[in-house]
Amino acid sequence: MASHSVVLGVGGGIAAYKAAELARALMEHGVEVNTVMTGAAQEFVRPLTFAALTGRKVITEMFGTGSSDEVLASSVEHIRVAQENQLLVVAPATADLLARFAHGLANDFLTTLYLAFQGPVVLAPAMNTAMWNHPATQANIETLRRRGHHVIEPDEGLLACGTTGPGRLPEPQRIGYFVWRILAQRHDLDGETILITAGPTREPLDPVRFISNRSSGKMGYSLAEAAALRGARVILVSGPVQIPAPDGVELMQVQTASEMRAAVMSRLAESDIIIKTAAVADYHVANIPRQKVKKTAMRLSLELDPTPDILAEVGAELSRSGSGQLLIGFAAETENVVAEAKRKLQAKHCDMVVANNVSADGTGFESDENEVVLALRTGEIIPLPRASKRALADQILDEALKLRLALHQGR
Numbered sequence: 001m002a003s004h005s006v007v008l009g010v011g012g013g014i015a016a017y018k019a020a021e022l023a024r025a026l027m028e029h030g031v032e033v034n035t036v037m038t039g040a041a042q043e044f045v046r047p048l049t050f051a052a053l054t055g056r057k058v059i060t061e062m063f064g065t066g067s068s069d070e071v072l073a074s075s076v077e078h079i080r081v082a083q084e085n086q087l088l089v090v091a092p093a094t095a096d097l098l099a100r101f102a103h104g105l106a107n108d109f110l111t112t113l114y115l116a117f118q119g120p121v122v123l124a125p126a127m128n129t130a131m132w133n134h135p136a137t138q139a140n141i142e143t144l145r146r147r148g149h150h151v152i153e154p155d156e157g158l159l160a161c162g163t164t165g166p167g168r169l170p171e172p173q174r175i176g177y178f179v180w181r182i183l184a185q186r187h188d189l190d191g192e193t194i195l196i197t198a199g200p201t202r203e204p205l206d207p208v209r210f211i212s213n214r215s216s217g218k219m220g221y222s223l224a225e226a227a228a229l230r231g232a233r234v235i236l237v238s239g240p241v242q243i244p245a246p247d248g249v250e251l252m253q254v255q256t257a258s259e260m261r262a263a264v265m266s267r268l269a270e271s272d273i274i275i276k277t278a279a280v281a282d283y284h285v286a287n288i289p290r291q292k293v294k295k296t297a298m299r300l301s302l303e304l305d306p307t308p309d310i311l312a313e314v315g316a317e318l319s320r321s322g323s324g325q326l327l328i329g330f331a332a333e334t335e336n337v338v339a340e341a342k343r344k345l346q347a348k349h350c351d352m353v354v355a356n357n358v359s360a361d362g363t364g365f366e367s368d369e370n371e372v373v374l375a376l377r378t379g380e381i382i383p384l385p386r387a388s389k390r391a392l393a394d395q396i397l398d399e400a401l402k403l404r405l406a407l408h409q410g411r
């Protein structure tokens, strides 16, 4: 059974046929679609199209057409449909529908349902440019926005009426993805265990000194918070950082790369997704002096040995076992970002590498913002424009889930 169900309200505009593609796009995200068509929408597309696509009854009438029993049942159907669905998306939202929603008219099934509906509402307007720009429509849009509804701005382009300007219904896939993201918040990671490493490691030089790096842990902590909010059980293996662990997350504090390795390995089997944001020190002093090193020599050289590459070890193990667990690595680069991401993806058997240019201004280690490129095992490269680390966290999780679906379907 689909975990999400939405009402797709279809208005009477030339773009009504695109609502059929939207139904499909939603279903590809695993969403159950219950279609409600206005009378005008049925002039453009037949209900049968939606019934066949969604495999569900399409609601076209306020009071049904048959017996008095049916009339009685249908008279409360708008309440039932409003209660049983998590989101209402209206596409195309015509000027007439926007006006009726804005003013609370309830003269057909869709507008009555709208008033009874308490979940998130997504409106995708589509109409002639002059109608869109009309002060009446703009005032209605303003009212609906203020009410907290999500309005997806129409695209600009050549319209069916022959004019060019804003008014086109955006790509159904885009609307579908938007809807899915709203639905996805908090619920799409239910039942999943996610292991996240974060922060720097500290490699002691002697009892009082250590080598470390500038990692703040913000990216990993943002991912932990996002994943927890979306329902996951999160195990956060963290080096020393200055920020508090998010609520609802299991924190395992470590210092060195080898402690981090031990923590990760001990929790690997129970984890569905492993995300390694930690900036693990690459080298350490193998034999740490037991006493503080004194300032006696004129010049001091450090002899360093490599630390265990945890990501590479996990990657090798998962690819051997074919367990289907998803492995995401990070790559902090100062040049050749995409090429390095691809190289690390291959070398460490990852499903995704999130690469960022740590030398760019205002992004990277200590910043609240980041700008990253995702290199996927499918060969896809997805740039994620500059945004807060918290916002990027959700986008990375979104892409990870899409990737997992694609990888499982490709099996």
Ligand code: CTP
Residues within 6 Å of the ligand: 197, 257, 276, 277, 278, 279, 280, 281, 282, 307, 308, 309, 310, 311, 312, 328, 329, 330, 331, 332, 333, 344
């Ligand atoms: N990593 C790890 N163990 C290490 C070093 C790195 O698990 N000893 C992981 C990091 O958590 C990150 C990824 O490997 O997910 C890439 O880290 P990065 O330092 O960018 O890559 P390196 O492999 O160390 O390559 P280089 O320093 O040469 O760029």
